[in-house]
Amino acid sequence: MIGPQSVGALQLALKNGNRLVRAGAAQTLGNFRPLSRSAVAALVVALKDAEADVRKAAANALGQQGSAATGAAPALLALMNDQDQMMRVIAADALGRIGPGTSVKVCVEALKHPEPLARRWGANALGRLGPAAKEAVPDLIDALKDADPQARYGATKALVQIGSAAAPSLIAALDDEDERVHQAVMSTLARMAPSQLTAALPKLLAMLNDKDPHVVASAGLLIKRIGSAAEPPAFIAMLKDENPNKRRVAASVLGAMGPKANLALPALLAAANDNDLGVREVVYGVLARNPGWAKESVPVLIAKAKDEDTALASHMALRALATLGPAAQEAVPALQDMVKNGDAARRQYAMEALANISHDPEQIVSALAEAVRDKNLVVRKSAVGRLARMGPAAKEAVPALTGMLLESDWGAIVWADDALREIQPEALNDAVPSLLARLTHKDRKLRAAAAFALYRIHPADKSVAGPLTVALKDEDIEVRQAAAYALAAILGPEAKDAVPILIVNQARNYINMGKTLKVSLLELIETFSPGDEPMNYFLDAWGKVCPSGKMKSAALNNALNDKDPIVRASAIIMLDAARNGPKRAMASINSPDGGDPRSHEPEPIVRASIALLQEAEIEWSRKAEPDQGPSASDGVPALLVALKNEDAEVRAEAVMALVTADPAAKDKSTVPALITALKDQSDRVRSTAAGALGLIGPAATDAVPALLLVANKDNSRTARRFAAQALPKITLTMDAAVAATIKALKDQDPNVRCVAAEVLGKAGPASKAAAPALREALKDKDERVRTSAADAISKIDTPAKASPSP
Secondary structure: OOOHHHHHHHHHHOOOOOHHHHHHHHHHHOOOOOOOHHHHHHHHHHOOOOOHHHHHHHHHHHHHOHHHHHHHHHHHHHHHHOOOHHHHHHHHHHHHHHOOOOOHHHHHHHHOOOOHHHHHHHHHHHHHHHHHHHHHHHHHHHHOOOOOHHHHHHHHHHHHHHHHHHHHHHHHHHHOOOHHHHHHHHHHHHOOOHHHOHHHHHHHHHHOOOOOHHHHHHHHHHHHHHHOOOOHHHHHHHOOOOOHHHHHHHHHHHHOOHHHHHHHHHHHHHHOOOOOHHHHHHHHHHHHOOHHHHHHHHHHHHHHHOOOOOHHHHHHHHHHHHHHHHHHHHHHHHHHHHOOOOOHHHHHHHHHHHHHHOOOHHHHHHHHHHHHOOOOHHHHHHHHHHHHHHHHHHHHHHHHHHHHOOOOOHHHHHHHHHHHHHHOOHHHHHOHHHHHHHOOOOOHHHHHHHHHHHHHHOOOOHHHHHHHHHHOOOOOHHHHHHHHHHHHHHHHHHOHHHHHHHHHHHHHHHOOOOOOOOOOHHHHHHHOOOOOHHHHHHHHHHHHHOOOHHHHHHHHHHHOOOOOHHHHHHHHHHHHHHHHOHHHHHHHHOOOOOOOHHHHOOOHHHHHHHHHHHHHHHHHHHHHOOOOOOOHHHHHHHHHHHOOOOOHHHHHHHHHHHHHOOHHHOOHHHHHHHHHHOOOOOHHHHHHHHHHHHHHHHHHHHHHHHHHHHHHHOOOHHHHHHHHHHHHHHOOOHHHHHHHHHHHOOOOOHHHHHHHHHHHHHHHHHHHHHHHHHHHHOOOOOHHHHHHHHHHHHHHOOOOOOOOOO
């Protein structure tokens, strides 16, 4: 049995003449932790073995030792020159696990190594060394120019971990003309403590004059961070600088200084009149975030809020007052006035500020009640919503809200109804007499709105049904339909007189009076579901009048004999739309002698409805009974042509039709066209194609390479999501997924090969079967593929017993 007592023998075995024995001994030594210095030294010697298998096993074993093998770093770094790519990967992994005990000199050598993996390790190792690696700062700054993004990121992270010792060199590097270095330095400085950045202030201030707005913005953010550690005088002076960027930054920095910025208040109040709107916006924000300045700042903000010349500045001042909250109590009278005057946005912001500042209903409700009568719907809706949230405390506004019930705008009626239920529900019934009187008003819109308001209120007193029943015969269709809604709400199944109107209401949008219907009944079926507000109202009323399916069917059948042709035509459509199907609907209207029912119907509109119903029988049969009549797959050639249509919407619809028209179409024959659609210039077409391939399932395995590319690289988030969801539906098991991805490693497109390698790497040990194919990919002519394959191998072959990185 092999145990720790065998370490000596294993060391001797490292010199055995058989390479398999040497490799096995090195691998076994890795399982004992920590090893003695002599055992580590023996493994270091094995790193120079002539056989690659022995070198790899020794490198792995040293990596498993962690910090106990820090002395092996130079030898492992030397292996980064090995011709075997896998050897270089294993050596980099071992170096990463050895940890921060490695000498700075070795890490700096790694930073300059031609192998990207070595440079990445060098940067990360220096970061783990922290302040002890301060002598490497110049080399790390030089590494910010590295062509490898991960090496650049590692250098940036290392500089942050080194901390204040790196700050002087970083600040000096702000003068570097290389844009990559400049951006990386700015990013690094932004992650340091403010106290480490004060020396950078002069250069950052100079950057505020840069023509590049991104440079100005990033410099401003850094200066703001430094501001908390700086002193106010310099920034107070900067509030008068001719450069507006500097003035904005100065105000922002002063706002972040806390109590020590109190001496800046006069200068900030003066800057509230700055001729640059951006400066004023920053100043207003600073004043809003400092309640302790309210006594001095509120009068200034009120004056700016009243400014009629600059609406945007007025709105910003109002938002600042709202942010100040109760500290701005002095502004209440002015805000009450502004709720009634000025542009709509100002009235809206004034309401918000008033609600945030005052908690006294007497100060708020009267102003909001006035806003309820505002000409602007957005202002009115906001006012009503705020009153509703106040509940019974807003009872002063009840008359204004009750008045809204008598308006012609159905939306306003809904808002008022909702608010009154929260504030004073009995006020709704008080409005009923006035609403009943409105049912006979000469203005048809007011009549319809009154009936709709009664529907919303649905008073318990059923005596209101009489005037509403009369309104069912109104000359205006909107009055009739609203009266039908109201009767259904008040009387329920007793509202039989409302049934014909409800039937017409459902179908009237699809009937062109006196002309042939131009919309397929199958399209109408799809519309028979809750959607927009009118449909919800209809379904609510229809459910109350006919609460059971049987009653609904009886009501529709009775309507087929109604004296009004529009009701008869509508009933025909509803029989189909209620999912009875054309055949059952036709059975209800067929003539006694079995002939064409159209020949017995005198009204053209009813004959048109019957004709459409007959035409729909064939379509219905294709949809519900594919074995009877032509299959939907007969249309596949036409859909393939539609995939080339210049209209993206047509292409997208054609994609889905290929797999949804008929189960028979969900086969391999449509896959090539869908793969082509994955490269479409339209995001919607690509997303739809990915979803369609997912519906096809395992038969779409040929699409895996293209889907991998979309899932990982597409610029559309929706397309990436649909592709990611489709892949597991096509490759139903992990083994199948790995097999499909291995196949993608040989795709003609290097982008696909690269993504396939990345995907296998992400799967880790679960894709171990792909190791041979990935090793073959190390010879790929495309450098990106080689690098991705190497990374994937390192993740797949990570030893199970490896100790975690320190």
